[in-house]
Amino acid sequence: MADSASLSGYEKQRLANMAANRRVLESLGLGGGGHGGSFVPSSKKLKTPIKKKRARPAASPADNGGSYQSACRTSPRLRQSSEGALLPLGKTDSMLPWPQERTPEKVEKPPDTFGEVPGFPVGSFWEMRAECCADLVHRATVAGIVGTPESGCYSIVLNGGYADDVDDGELLTYTGSGGRSLKGTAANPKNLRTGPATHDQTLDGKEGRYNAALYKSHETRQPVRVVRGYKLDSQWAPLGVDFGGEANYRYDGLYTVERAWLGMGLEGFRVWKFALKRQPGQPELMRERVEED
DNA sequence: GGGCCCGCAGGG
């Protein structure tokens, strides 16, 4: 670790924000770092992809007629059926409710629900967000938060979108959405999916609806499904298929929203922050990475 | 690495 004098203002602020986030998590009962979790192999996080390019199977709607098929796989430790028989790769005895075949027509989706999605237990994983979306575990292809201000939040994806979020596995902090200009300028109009922060996040309106969903969950204490992505800088994140792992996105179980507060983001605007705690009685988290340095 | 484009789901 470099001495603090050599750190940029941004990096100092990042560390300060992370320290503040950790204090929130510590107030929820667990000391920071190193607890729980089954320690799976010691594959270091690679700095560069193993292969420059992977041949990705038809994975865009244009390639398969307008819809994503289910491409969920189940982790090796879950790959045995309840009877103990080894199942064919990629199949579990409970993996049935969602189409196994390609579905050219738009599929009518049932309303979203709280809690585990039948057929997709803790440890289920995917290569792409769209597949996770098709399986109804996180019903958005890009957005990190799914839910409504009225019902609450059904699911979130942790994928390193905010550099000062803290992930201790059982406890984590998560930053809300909004506060960005995605339209570009009149002279140079864009249609961005993300962009630099330009204003404070809010709980209001369509821009704040996802924050309001998490805030509602803080009140209702309904469980939130948590999916971790490979871009998350955490020992609890999946390695990523380009880095020697088998998952890019992994369902890690149900969490409750324990805290909700307005904080200062790294880009100089207010952001909504949430602290989540994993519900007890679930399979242990997988730890595919060694300690980050 | 960064920049840019555009598909998609979901909600107003």
Next chain:
DNA sequence: CCCTGCGGGCCC
């Protein structure tokens, strides 16, 4: 129709 967003691919 419009808008949002922790994608993914491509180019440089």
